Amino acid sequence: MNQPQMRRREWIVHFSACVVSLAAAGGLPRPVAAQGRTEAAAATAKAPRRIVVLGDSLSAEYGLARGSGWVALLDERLKSQKLGAEVINASISGDTTSGGRSRLPALLQQHRPTHLIIELGGNDALRGLPLKMTRENLAAMVRAGKEAGAKVMLVGMQIPPNMGASYGRDFEAGFRTVAQEEKVPLVPFLLAGVADRADAAAWFQADRIHPLAKAHPVMLDNVWKVLRPLL
Known part of the structure; x- marks a missing residue:
């Protein structure tokens, strides 16, 4: 050798x-x-859950005493079940999907949420805005949330028939379409068990649009069914 x-x-x-x-x-x-x-994954796993709710008056406690809306009740439920999550209510009364879309980037940068709940669209319908625009805005918000690392869920809405039966059906279907295409969970109807009750008038404020405080635990339950598995 x-x-x-x-x-x-x-x-x-x-x-x-x-x-x-x-x-x-x-x-x-x-x-x-x-x-x-590995260290980054461990840090992410230890990071506290932070839930941002991007909504309109139905989530902003319009006409209600502070702390009685479904978002505040969500915060209480998370604490009672010791799930260790912070809730940021970024809802504004009267907001549309266009408004939410424009506000979302700053909210994602500021709060860095682990979960994003999008409850918008009702005001688009009340204003008769193009449904295609509403769907595009919802999809853009979902994608932005996912790109920021958040688990995203949509909250669906229905509208009274006075807007036209066809418009109402297409509006409701738009939430399902976005949820399916973007592969995110959907709450089919935030006001299920409230607006579809036989005595629904007794569950709304005088404007017949905004629910009374007694309706908000029902609304929370509708959201909770979809949110809880994401936690």
Whole structure:
């Protein structure tokens, strides 16, 4: 065996011995990149849940005493069940999907939510805005939330028949379409169990649009059924 071959053989024997020694001591060190990914994943897992609710007057406690709306009740339920989540109510009365879409980037940057609940669209319908625009805005918000790392869910809405039966059907279907195309969970109708009751008039404020405080626990239950598995 010539000298280069001997040196190569000696190096292989030496390297093998080092591997055995390291394995006995607890294994080879992880690559720096892998360590970084693992540490980042651990940090994400330990990060507290932060839920941003992007909605309109139905989520902004319009006409209600502070703390009696479904978003405030959600915060109470999370605390009572020790789920360790912070709720940020970013809802504004009268907001449309266009308004929510324009506000969302700053909210995502400021709060960095782990979960995003989008409850918008009702005011689009009340104003007779183009349904295609509403769907595009909803889809854009869903995608922005997902790109920011949040688990996103949509909250669907229905409208009274005075807007026209066809418009009402297409409006309701728009939420399902966006949820299916973007693969996010959907609350079919926020006011289920409220607006479809035989005595529905007794559950709304004088404007017949905004629910009374007694309706908000029902609304929370509608949201909770979809949100709880995401937590």
